[in-house]
Amino acid sequence: MKYLLLMYGDESHWDTAPAEERERIMRAHQDFGRAVAERAQLLGGEALAPADTTTTLGPDTGSGRAVTDGPYAETVEQLGGFYLVEAADLDVMTELCGQLPGYYTLEIRPALELG
Amino acid sequence: MERAWRDHWGRLLALLASRYRRLDLAEDALADAFEAATRRWPADGVPGNPAGWLLTTASRRVLDRLRAEAVHARKEPLLVVDHDVHRAEQEQATDPAGGTAPGVPDERLRLVLLCCHPALSVESSSALALRLVIGLPVPEIARLSLARDATVAARITRAKRKIAAAGMPLTLPAPERLGARLDRVAEVAYLAFTAGYVPAPGPQLHRVELAGEAIRLLEITRELAGPSAQVDLVLALMLLQHARRDTRQDPRTGDLVLLPEQDRRRWHHDEIARGTALLACWRGERLAAPDRARLLEAVIAAEHATAPTAADTRWDRIADAYAQLEQLTGSPVVRLNRAVAVAEAHGPQAGLHLLAGLDAQLPDSHRTAAVRAELHARLGNHGLARAAYEEAIGRCPNLVERAHLQRRARLLSE
Structure with missing residues (x-):
């Protein structure tokens, strides 16, 4: 199964984190990477630039897309990064997520297997 | 068949x-x-x-x-x-x-754990387990849980779709993860169990078959996974409560029969014995907070179920267990029950004392007013008792219970 793992969090956490906390967060991602290499397969993943650098394009209903500066939804918790992982099942994914920094909200979204 | x-x-x-x-x-x-x-x-x-x-x-x-x-x-x-x-x-x-x-x-344990997977809502799990593990037809689940057929069918279909699409496995978890998964199974079973005892808005007070099926789900789980505090204590609690099922409603009039007036000969004493035996296994053990709460609830149920007569009930022990439970959970419902036990053990005034502030915490419930009415009646405060009964009757959604409150209020004026 292919899963998209979305990581949400308060961006100010990273911005205001002291050096040791940043180091802990980086280490958590490395541990996650190692655990994935052991039990699953990493297909991709990135940390994202802050949400206020987002450009949102509205739906095109005939008169072109409206371009707005900023994310689709202005919330405290913003998407900060993602991984794409091939894993045996949801339980493996959930266990792997145990390695990631505690302050994230994580969404595990299965990819559709198209015929 | x-x-x-x-x-x-x-x-x-x-x-x-x-x-x-x-x-x-x-x-x-x-x-x-x-x-x-x-x-x-x-x-x-x-x-x-x-x-x-x-x-x-x-x-x-x-x-x-x-x-x-x-x-x-x-x-x-x-x-x-x-x-x-x-x-x-x-x-x-x-x-x-x-x-x-x-x-x-x-391989039913795999199926039980899949139905009660934490990535499903407890409500979905309950419907799914009753359908897939127990084999109850959808209309039966709907009738027992007071829901519409279409609602239950949609809930089950959605849960099955999520299981497949999200890759929730039909496998046994690693031994160190089994405890947490059994915890969820116990929670799902208890939800189904209590749903059977939620008063229906009609003349039939309970749907005890649902509670029986919830017990069956845990019996199957225990048989296959072996003893565990999570499952054993909830099972004990359910058995001890369910053993009184045949005596809760007067078979002729349909009236509610409260615990002190129930015919104890018609309780299921084999189930009570099994419940207390399961409970005894865990009484001296160190337990996590949720299991400790379940233990205390089972202890209370066991005190009621094993008292030879209503007058022999050890209300002091029950009040003590409720006090520990309140400390553990902070629940206003527990406090209400504690007030009842304390009133029995130490007099109505002590019970009334514990009711202070509960109306604000349980604004929709008729039970605080019903208990207050009963305690005032015992103290001879008829005016206060009558007012509290009126309040309770106005909030009570079930016909059988409301008739009971009206009878009590009438007794007051005689």
Whole structure:
């Protein structure tokens, strides 16, 4: 199964984190990477630039897309990064997520297997 | 036929689901096979190996459906399974001493854990477990849980779709993770159990069959997973409460019969004995907070169930258990129950004292007012009692309970 793992969090956490906390967060991602290499397969993943650098394009209903500066939804918790992982099942994914920094909200979204 | 359902449904479903990796097809095909059996067995006689007959018939239906789907080139997500089940099936198939259902290994624990997976809501899990593990038909689940057929059907369909699409596996977790998963099973079973005791808005007070099925779900789980605090304590609590089912409502008038007036000879004393035995296993153990709360609840239920007469009830012990439980949970409902126990142990005034502030915390409940009315009545404060009964009657949604409150209020003016 292919899963998209979305990581949400308060961006100010990273911005205001002291050096040791940043180091802990980086280490958590490395541990996650190692655990994935052991039990699953990493297909991709990135940390994202802050949400206020987002450009949102509205739906095109005939008169072109409206371009707005900023994310689709202005919330405290913003998407900060993602991984794409091939894993045996949801339980493996959930266990792997145990390695990631505690302050994230994580969404595990299965990819559709198209015929 | 009822017997066949009970004995074989969950086992066969677990097996079909792991063999064909499609919960939806397994359920439909097994329901078809049971339906065929109700038509043919009365005429042709029950086959020598009923489980084998049902399995073969259901397998044929699944294969027919898979072939039909292949023609339409539809691709449905498959259930994640491991190979242990297939090995067990082959071993048992070749084992001449295969028990009552040769060729059908018992893989229901996998099915129980899948239905009660934490990635499903407790409500969905409850409906799904009753359907897939216990084999209750959808309209029956709807009737018992006071929901519409369409609502229950949609809930089950959505849960099955999520299981397949999200890759929730039909496997056994690692031993160190089993405890947390059993915790969830106990929670799901308890939700179903209490739903059976939620007063219906009609003349029938409870739907005790639902509570019985919830007990069955935990009995199956315990049989397969072995003893655990999570399951044992909830099972003990359920058995101790459920043992009083036949005495809660007057069979002639339909009136509510409260605990002190219940005919203790008609309680199920075998179930009470089993409940107290399960409880005794964990009484001296160090337990996590949620299990400790369940233990205290079971202790309270056991005190009620083992008192030879209402007058012999050890209200002091019950009040003590409620005090510990309140400290653990901070729940206003626990405080209300504690107030009742304290009133019995130490007098109505002490009970009234504990009711202070509860109306604000339980604004929709009629029970605080009902308890206050009762305690004022005992103290001879008839005016206050009457006002509190009026308040309770106005909020009470169930006809049987409301009639009871009205009777109590009338007694006051006589």
